[in-house]
Amino acid sequence: MPTSEHKYSIEELLTALLRDKGIHEGHWALNVEFSATGATVKPQDDPARTLPGLIVSMNSATLVPAVSAAAGAVDAAVVNPRKSAASAKPVRARRSPARTLQ
Numbered sequence: 001m002p003t004s005e006h007k008y009s010i011e012e013l014l015t016a017l018l019r020d021k022g023i024h025e026g027h028w029a030l031n032v033e034f035s036a037t038g039a040t041v042k043p044q045d046d047p048a049r050t051l052p053g054l055i056v057s058m059n060s061a062t063l064v065p066a067v068s069a070a071a072g073a074v075d076a077a078v079v080n081p082r083k084s085a086a087s088a089k090p091v092r093a094r095r096s097p098a099r100t101l102q
Contacts, residue, residue: 010072015079017063024082027073029066033059 008016014030034056041053066073 011074011079013061014063014074017061018074018076018080021063023063023076024080025076027066027068027070027075028063029070029073031062031064033062035059 010030014028017030018024018028037055037057039053039055040050042048042050068075
């Protein structure tokens with residue numbers, strides 16, 4: 001089992017998602033949907049005590065179009081540019097096989 005961790009910035013995560021989806025144009029941001037639920041919790045230092053608590057869960061992450069000035073937005077053309085068409089190699093004329101008179 002791997003022992004190292006891999007941490008990604010929001011920009012790195014956005015770049016990976018844009019590359020995965022093949023998006024090459026526009027400014028994009030990440031929208032994260034959370035849910036919150038109230039609960040009673042027992043503190044570790046005093047299990048006999050009960051306190052109000054909050055449980056937060058992440059439901060989804062969505063790529064959303066953004067204006068270029070939006071904080072945290074990335075430009076897909078910069079982080080995932082289209083691959084330029086490979087320059088065509090010159091076509092070589094094939095040599096015709098040598099013909100001999102026999």
